[in-house]
Amino acid sequence: MDSPPVDVDLALVGGGGAASLVLAALDRHGVRDVRIAVVDPVHRRGQDRTWAFWDQPGNDLDELLSASWSRVEVVTPDLHRTLDLTPLRYAMLRSGPIYERAAEAERRLAVTRILASAGRVDDDGERVLVRTGDGRPLLRTRWLLDSRPRPPRRPGRTxxxxxxxxxxxxxxxxxxxxxxxxxxxxxxxxxxxxxxxxxxxxxxxxxxxxxxxxxxxxxxxxxxxxxxxxxxxxxxxxxxxxxxxxxxxxxxxxxxDGPFEARPSPRVVRLGTAGGATRPSTGFTFSAMHRQAEQVASAVADGRPPVPAPAYPHRHLWMDAVALRALDAGLVDGPDFFGRLFDRNPASRVLRFLDGHTTVAEDLAVMRSTRLQPMVTATVADAAGRLRDRLAPARRPAWAVPPPVVGSASPGAERADPDR
CATH class of the missing domain: 3.30.70 (Alpha-Beta Plaits)
Incomplete structure (x- = not known):
């Protein structure tokens, strides 16, 4: 006879970087008396990945860093640049300290850890039932945070x-x-x-x-x-x-440029790459994962739904789509494209732009750094592609994992989502 599902208030499916950051943030925000579970077939420990990112010094990550730099180099075949990132820093963080902090948080939060692969997810609007890969009930929760890899809601144009x-x-x-x-x-x-x-x-x-x-x-x-x-x-x-x-x-x-569905159902929230944390034009992920974790923990501590804000402004995602198309079509040269960004903007502006923290005026300055005619061509092509997408049947990119059927999730643990 099957055991009844574990009953909790908040469950995390996938126990890698995104979930570890959430656990640490919940502990730091003083969350108590909330029943929490983690579902993952592997208990992550040690150095299995490295994240690199930029931020301002003086936060909860300081003591965990392997190294950080206020000066970095950007090199192209014709120019060697040394950039001052002040007031930001470029930082490197290995996974071991993050997993250790998450393990300490688990103990203080009295987290239930379930060493299993989650399969189907059923959300009735009040509770979410998580099943094993063969359909057995595994866990029932008020809110589910899911960091397993997913394809975009629709295929990308690039x-x-x-x-x-x-x-x-x-x-x-x-x-x-x-x-x-x-x-x-x-x-x-x-x-x-x-x-x-x-x-x-x-x-x-x-x-x-x-x-x-x-x-x-x-x-x-x-x-x-x-x-x-x-x-x-x-x-x-x-x-x-x-x-x-x-x-x-x-x-x-x-x-x-395919959109990731961060809220697939009323009480399921996706984190990490599946929740839109990966910047399309660079692949950087960690900073947005860290923001998501802080927002989730703050909401839980205040008794609000654990739903983070979108990782990046819509206008930045549009700019990324245009840049990807220009690079993919060979309209711009990659080294020249990135070199011009750093040559014509303060380094801190470029990095804040890539994190989604620039103003509209700063965005315009970044756009003016690029070569005009190729980007206009890419913008027109992007607009035409968006129109075709509305009229054509759905396609899936070759690299995407198989999409879940409605109301379900494919089995498997969270995939490594390293951020450089």
Whole structure:
């Protein structure tokens, strides 16, 4: 005979970065006497991913950071820029401290952890019933926060990926400058369709994450990522005989103008990439996940529905759609596009724009940084694409996971949603 479902007030399906940030925020906001459950077949621990992001110093993440930088470099084939990010910083956070803080929060919040894969989700408007993959009742909750990966509500007109491989390198002598990070180095060979760059995040003079990243429609083979990384290492003038690769990181993040459905039913709220936290034009996710967690926790502490605000303004998502189309169609050169943004704007404005925190006047300044004619062409094409989408039957991008049927959710734990 099946056991009755666990009854709670708030449930989190998926136990990765998004859920961990929510748990820590609930604890920090003093939430008590709320029955909480986490459903995930894996209890996350240790260093399984790295996030990089920009913010202002003096928040709850300070003591968890592996490193941070107020000065970064953006390099194109014709220019080497050193940018002062003040009053912002570029920061690196590994997953271990986040998982540890979440585990401490679980104990103080008396969270029920269910080591299982969630399947179908039924929301009757009052309670949400979560079932296992084979349909057995698993959990019943007043509110469900779901961070499992989902495809967009409709396919995007442009569907790219941010995909990357990074090597954690230990050197036998001081070779890195811990005072500066390389944010984007576009001297890497550029793909036929897409943008590539390397970057360097030094923790100290002998230890750094060196990574190769592409924005493009298709993934590479493992050998191709390694070859690209070796080429970038050589470009930096690093002697492989003096280096040891201690860890390898990989990631794939959607870059699409397809809209993600953050509120699929009255009492189901999606977080992370599934909830729209990934910036379509860059793949950055962590800052928006952190904002979502703070908003959810504040709402629960005040007795309000745990529904965060949209991650980015609608006008920014439109600008991202135009930029993606321009890059995908080859109307603009990727290194030139990003280089002009940093050349013609204060670095802090560009970073605040990418986080969705700029004013309309600042947005116009960012738009004026780009080449006019290609962006006008992309804007017209985007408008035509939106019209076609209204008239044509739905399509799904090849990279999307199978969509859930109405009232249900596909089995599986939260996928890694690394934010660079």
């Amino acid at each position: 569907n790219w990926l941010q995909h990357f491989r990074g090597w954690w390198l230990t050197a036998d002598r001081p070779i890195f400058d811990p005072a500066r990070a390389v944010l984007m180095d576009f001297r890497t060979p550029q793909p036929t369709r897409g943008v590539s760059f390397g970057y360097v995040l030094p923790v100290d003079s002998r230890y750094a994450l060196v990574e190769y990243t592409e924005f493009s429609p298709d993934l590479l083979s493992g050998a191709a990522y390694d070859a690209a990384l070796a080429g970038y290492r050589d470009l930096l003038g690093l002697d492989p005989a003096r280096l040891t690769v201690t860890e390898v990181e990989n990631g794939v993040i959607p870059m699409t």
